[in-house]
Amino acid sequence: MPDSGSPTLDAAAHEKAGGIAAARKRRRNLLALLGAVVVIGFVVWLAYWLLISSHYVVTDNAYVGANTAEVSPLVSGQVSQVLVVETQNVQTDDPVVILDDADAKIALAGAEAALSQAKRQVQGYFANDTALGGQVDARAADIARADAQLASAQADLERAHTDLTRRQALAASGAVSGDELTNAQNHFLSAQAALAAAKAARIEAQAQRGAAVGAQDVNKAMIAGASVDQNPDVLAARARVDAAKLALSRTVIRAPLGGVVTKKTASVGEQVAVGATLMTIVPTTSAYVDANFKEAQLAHVRPGQKVTLTSDLYGGDVTFHGRVKGLSGGTGSAFSLIPAQNASGNWIKIVQRLPVRIDLDPAELAKHPLRIGLSMKATVDISGDK
Numbered sequence: 001m002p003d004s005g006s007p008t009l010d011a012a013a014h015e016k017a018g019g020i021a022a023a024r025k026r027r028r029n030l031l032a033l034l035g036a037v038v039v040i041g042f043v044v045w046l047a048y049w050l051l052i053s054s055h056y057v058v059t060d061n062a063y064v065g066a067n068t069a070e071v072s073p074l075v076s077g078q079v080s081q082v083l084v085v086e087t088q089n090v091q092t093d094d095p096v097v098i099l100d101d102a103d104a105k106i107a108l109a110g111a112e113a114a115l116s117q118a119k120r121q122v123q124g125y126f127a128n129d130t131a132l133g134g135q136v137d138a139r140a141a142d143i144a145r146a147d148a149q150l151a152s153a154q155a156d157l158e159r160a161h162t163d164l165t166r167r168q169a170l171a172a173s174g175a176v177s178g179d180e181l182t183n184a185q186n187h188f189l190s191a192q193a194a195l196a197a198a199k200a201a202r203i204e205a206q207a208q209r210g211a212a213v214g215a216q217d218v219n220k221a222m223i224a225g226a227s228v229d230q231n232p233d234v235l236a237a238r239a240r241v242d243a244a245k246l247a248l249s250r251t252v253i254r255a256p257l258g259g260v261v262t263k264k265t266a267s268v269g270e271q272v273a274v275g276a277t278l279m280t281i282v283p284t285t286s287a288y289v290d291a292n293f294k295e296a297q298l299a300h301v302r303p304g305q306k307v308t309l310t311s312d313l314y315g316g317d318v319t320f321h322g323r324v325k326g327l328s329g330g331t332g333s334a335f336s337l338i339p340a341q342n343a344s345g346n347w348i349k350i351v352q353r354l355p356v357r358i359d360l361d362p363a364e365l366a367k368h369p370l371r372i373g374l375s376m377k378a379t380v381d382i383s384g385d386k
Helices: 007-051 102-171 178-223 232-249 362-367
Strands: 056-065 069-071 077-082 095-099 252-254 259-262 279-282 288-294 306-311 315-327 353-360 375-381
Touching: 102 178, 102 232, 288 315, 288 375, 306 353, 315 362, 353 362, 353 375
Parallel strands: none
Antiparallel strands: 056 288, 056 375, 069 279, 077 095, 095 252, 259 279, 288 353, 306 315, 306 375, 315 353
């Protein structure tokens, strides 16, 4: 057997030791390389966070919303036509439902007839004013005539009295016969009666003139300060015509805004009441996004900041741009139907989210319409706040 201290054994041991040293060196080099990679990765991450990531807050808990419009009638009636279908696009003021207008047309015809009658009645007031003025003048003439008759009766009475007095003086001497005296007495009594009648006639003429003046004053009050078209009776009748026209126009129900027809419930032959919801119109070019950020992300979020968004509907190829409109007044849980009750012994803190309203660019929405409830990813640029 070879000796243990032979050169062959020494060479093998030396070779083995060299292999172990080389392995250790490679391991050290690998660990150093790995450490360098880790350090470089950390530095890159830190630089990215400082230069880019810290300037933005991101959430994918964001959803599209819009101010929808409910279409409801302002007059009751039976549905005669439904001009739209579910998912149809409509423009503002497009007719969507037509109600039966027979009753409205009859009401309008009655109101127009009442307006015509009111105009004729007021025109009669103006014409009657001239006639009443003539009656006042006629009654004044009657008074003048009564005054003349009264003066004549007074003169007749004075003559009859003088004649009677003279004959009574002559009757004692027998110069006047009894018949003459009787005639003079009768003439005197007749003159007295005529005077009383003349006085009564004058009083009657004055009363008739007073009645004529009162009637004229009443008529003047009805036409004073206004033409036929501006008379209160005519204005009231015209207002009823306008109301009837408005009710007739409302039998054609129009879209209050442009968008997509949803939740249509109107059907032909249905009797609808005022305020009943016939359908809902969802705008597609005036949508907004409610992004629910964690409370720890909101320290630097301010109204007016720029936001970039992507939608699951279009993917990353379509980018929407908007601005922060404002932050909600409370978290979603605070306004839920049954708010969370944290005053309990087994309370566990849960990170809350606050809705942030984001307005979108209408031009981009026109090119790529969105629907209510679609998921969005929102990135808010908060660099301007730092």
